[in-house]
Amino acid sequence: EVQLVESGGGLVKPGGSLRLSCVASGFTFSNAWMNWVRQAPGRGLEWVGRIKSKTDGGTTDYAAPVKGRFTMSRDDSKNTLYLQMNSLKTEDTAVYYCTPWTAVRSLDYWGQGTLVTVSS
Amino acid sequence: DVVMTQSPLSLPVTPGQPASISCRSSQSLLHSDGDTYLSWFQQRPGQSPRRLIYKVSNRDSGVPDRFSGSGSGTDFTLKISRVEAEDVGVYYCMQGTHWPLTFGGGTKVEIK
Numbered sequence: 001e002v003q004l005v006e007s008g009g010g011l012v013k014p015g016g017s018l019r020l021s022c023v024a025s026g027f028t029f030s031n032a033w034m035n036w037v038r039q040a041p042g043r044g045l046e047w048v049g050r051i052k053s054k055t056d057g058g059t060t061d062y063a064a065p066v067k068g069r070f071t072m073s074r075d076d077s078k079n080t081l082y083l084q085m086n087s088l089k090t091e092d093t094a095v096y097y098c099t100p101w102t103a104v105r106s107l108d109y110w111g112q113g114t115l116v117t118v119s120s
Numbered sequence: 121d122v123v124m125t126q127s128p129l130s131l132p133v134t135p136g137q138p139a140s141i142s143c144r145s146s147q148s149l150l151h152s153d154g155d156t157y158l159s160w161f162q163q164r165p166g167q168s169p170r171r172l173i174y175k176v177s178n179r180d181s182g183v184p185d186r187f188s189g190s191g192s193g194t195d196f197t198l199k200i201s202r203v204e205a206e207d208v209g210v211y212y213c214m215q216g217t218h219w220p221l222t223f224g225g226g227t228k229v230e231i232k
């Protein structure tokens with residue numbers, strides 16, 4: 001059974017930093033391209049970024065609103081995905097989900113998400 | 121970026137009646153490999169999203185057959201043949217053909 005457990009969310013002031021983690025199980029994490037998707041309170045889903053598997057280069061790609069401020073990384077030995085978020089803005093307030101990219105170019109499994117609140 | 125436009129925003133439905141949600145993309149979602157990568161997700165109140173449909177019309181395991189997807193190019197539809205109370209929630213389309221991934225704004229299905 002696939003499980004994705006996000007953690008690390010919390011309350012942070014504008015301009016602050018936070019690191020999110022996502023521990024994955026039930027699939028071969030090292031082969032997976034992983035994504036972060038976020039959802040602001042009462043709003044829709046927004047793709048944040050993607051990291052390829054190391055086999056495919058391990059490169060990252062980010063949505064325009066977070067480029068230059070957020071950094072994704074992975075530790076395949078721990079089946080863990082990370083999202084380092086710097087220079088946080090109030091508009092970054094959202095539930096953050098990690099989700100693997102599938103062979104059918106979709107997102108099939110989702111964790112419970114972790115809430116990030118950016119407020120003074 | 122590909123813009124995904126869903127309609128309607130809100131869909132009140134009587135139980136047992138059909139429902140239909142439209143999703144339109146600003147560019148064709150036909151990939152160079154010949155497939156079209158359009159997915160549908162259901163998000164029940166207080167829950168994480170759950171995928172229902174991938175590649176336009178393929179139902180995920182465990183998804184009731186009252187859900188069906190159709191369409192091509194830039195025009196797609198999710199249909200619920202007979203709405204049940206458990207179908208209440210917000211439905212999103214998502215395109216996976218082009219990076220960045222983009223989602224529709226969502227359609228809220230509610231029971232009349």
